[in-house]
Amino acid sequence: MKGLMVAAALGTAVAGLAGPAFAQMSDGKIKIGLLSDLAGVYSDINGEGSAQAARLAAEEFGNAINGVPVEIIVGDHQNKADVAASLARKWIDTEQVDVIADVPNSAAALAVQAITKERKRIFLMSGPGSVDLTGKACSPYGFMWTWDTHSVSSATARALVNKGDKSWFFITADYAFGHSLEEEASKTVKAMGGTVKGGVRVPLATSDFSSFLLQAQASGAKVVALANAGGDTINSVKQATEFGLPQGGQTLAGLLLNINDIHALTLPVAKGLILSNSFYWDMNDETRAWSKKFEEKTGRKPSMNQAGVYSAVRHYLQAVKDLGTDDTDKVAAKMRATPVTDMMMKDAKIGENGRVFNNMYLFEVKKPAESKGPWDYLTLLQTVPGAEAYIPVKDSGCPLVK
Structure with missing residues (x-):
């Protein structure tokens, strides 16, 4: 009986040593x-x-x-x-x-x-x-x-306004993300002395951007800012090129561009685009x-x-x-x-x-002759430290901030 009690006690002790990991993890x-x-x-x-x-x-x-x-x-x-x-x-x-x-x-x-x-x-x-x-x-x-919409848009807007592209027109995805992207870019443009000539809201997953691009073209704005992402950005850049906006002297600004978008667009279409990203594979x-x-x-x-x-x-x-x-x-x-x-x-x-x-990193899309192969698409222009890239915590409006 005494041996059984000792064995039971030892078993409990071993379980206590082996079990904390599982005991501390839910389910x-x-x-x-x-x-x-x-x-x-x-x-x-x-x-x-x-x-x-x-x-x-x-x-x-x-x-x-x-x-x-x-x-x-x-x-x-x-x-x-x-x-x-x-x-x-x-x-x-x-x-x-x-x-x-x-x-x-x-x-x-x-x-x-x-x-x-x-x-x-x-x-x-x-x-x-x-x-x-x-x-x-x-x-x-x-x-x-x-x-976030501030970090990607403000660096791109600042670079373009500094280059002299001061009048802007927005083609914006019509939901929370697009609205925020347009708002953050507009703040930067106006703070630097630029102007917003107008804009248009576009439903998510739109395939035909022709009427929106014609409005942008007619506005005479130097920059046509695409406040969208993913497939919407790809479609709008392709169609803007087909309509001759870049050839007519307007600058296309993809406010949220990823390397996947460049890959889909190809360098002949995307060359010269300015974008802000937080990561690049190379x-x-x-x-x-x-x-x-x-x-x-x-x-x-x-x-x-x-x-x-x-x-x-x-x-x-x-x-x-x-x-x-x-x-x-x-x-x-x-x-x-x-x-x-x-x-x-x-x-x-x-x-x-x-x-x-x-x-955050400001990049320019390479010309086809500058690329050494697949996915070699971006040239680093500037590194923006995190403390400068984002809205300061104290100004974020978050109720948790003391």
């Missing part, structure tokens, strides 16, 4: 819901590539933290806020999802931000751009990686090595959004590993307290509002 697993646009206008710059980027991050931890498995599930929000909200609720309430990641489309992201805030779940954004996500709609559990040995792994899985180089998904998921998993728990409040605090350092960024601080202050 005995770490479950990440990758919510993206899998078939629409943003599927190329996010989509399945974002899922692969998240998997690459998990693989660096052996797909487990302290013996607790990391599981990644994927869903399509179809660029609809109600679909995004419904999936987020289902994942959290019935499928024990701990984290929601990606969510390109600002309207969808704002809906998910409200739900994750209410349900106390981490939200890792790499794709939506509205500054409201780290402003008036910020969350203690929301983290915004990669870029920056250094680290970015090239990671991008090679990504290309082996996807057949193409990563967009900044996809690189941002990797960085965000990796930072989250590292915080969980360091703490030994996936407790939401503890992990959120750890993530904010720890600068982000990986192949994408170095020592990037996270503000109280959840904004990651990574560097």
Whole structure:
């Protein structure tokens, strides 16, 4: 009897030593819901590539933290806020999802931000751009990686106005993201002494931009600013070239361009475009090595959004590993307290509002003769430090900021 009691005690002690990792993790697993646009206008710059980027991050931890498995599930929000909200609720309430990641489309992201805030779940954004996500709609559990409408538009606007392109006309995606992109670019243009001659709002996923481009052409504005993204940007740039806007002396400004867009447009069409990105595969040995792994899985180089998904998921998993728990409040605090350092960024601080202050880079698209091969598309013009690229935390309008 005494031997049985000793054995039982030893068993309890061993379980106590072996079990903390599982005991500290909800549901005995770490479950990440990758919510993206899998078939629409943003599927190329996010989509399945974002899922692969998240998997690459998990693989660096052996797909487990302290013996607790990391599981990644994927869903399509179809660029609809109600679909995004419904999936987020289902994942959290019935499928024990701990984290929601990606969510390109600002309207969808704002809906998910409200739900994750209410349900106390981490939200890792790499794709939506509205500054409201780290402003008036910020969350203690929301983290915004990669870029926002201020960082991508202000650097591009500043460069063009400095060059003398001072009159602007906007072709804007008619929802939260496009409105925010136009607003942030307009502020910069006007602050630098430029003028906005007009603009037009365009439904998401429009195939025919002809009437909108004719209005831009008739405005006489020096810059035709495309406040859209993904497939919409590709279509509008192609059609603007067909209508002869660049040939007529107007400058096309893609306020959110990704390398995937350049690839689809081709260099003869895209050459000379100015853009701001937070990531380019050919920056250094680290970015090239990671991008090679990504290309082996996807057949193409990563967009900044996809690189941002990797960085965000990796930072989250590292915080969980360091703490030994996936407790939401503890992990959120750890993530904010720890600068982000990986192949994408170095020592990037996270503000109280959840904004990651990574560097932004101003690029020019190469002429065909300057390119050494596929995906060699960009020339670096300027590095904009994170502290300058983004709205200061104190001015963000986030209620969390003390």
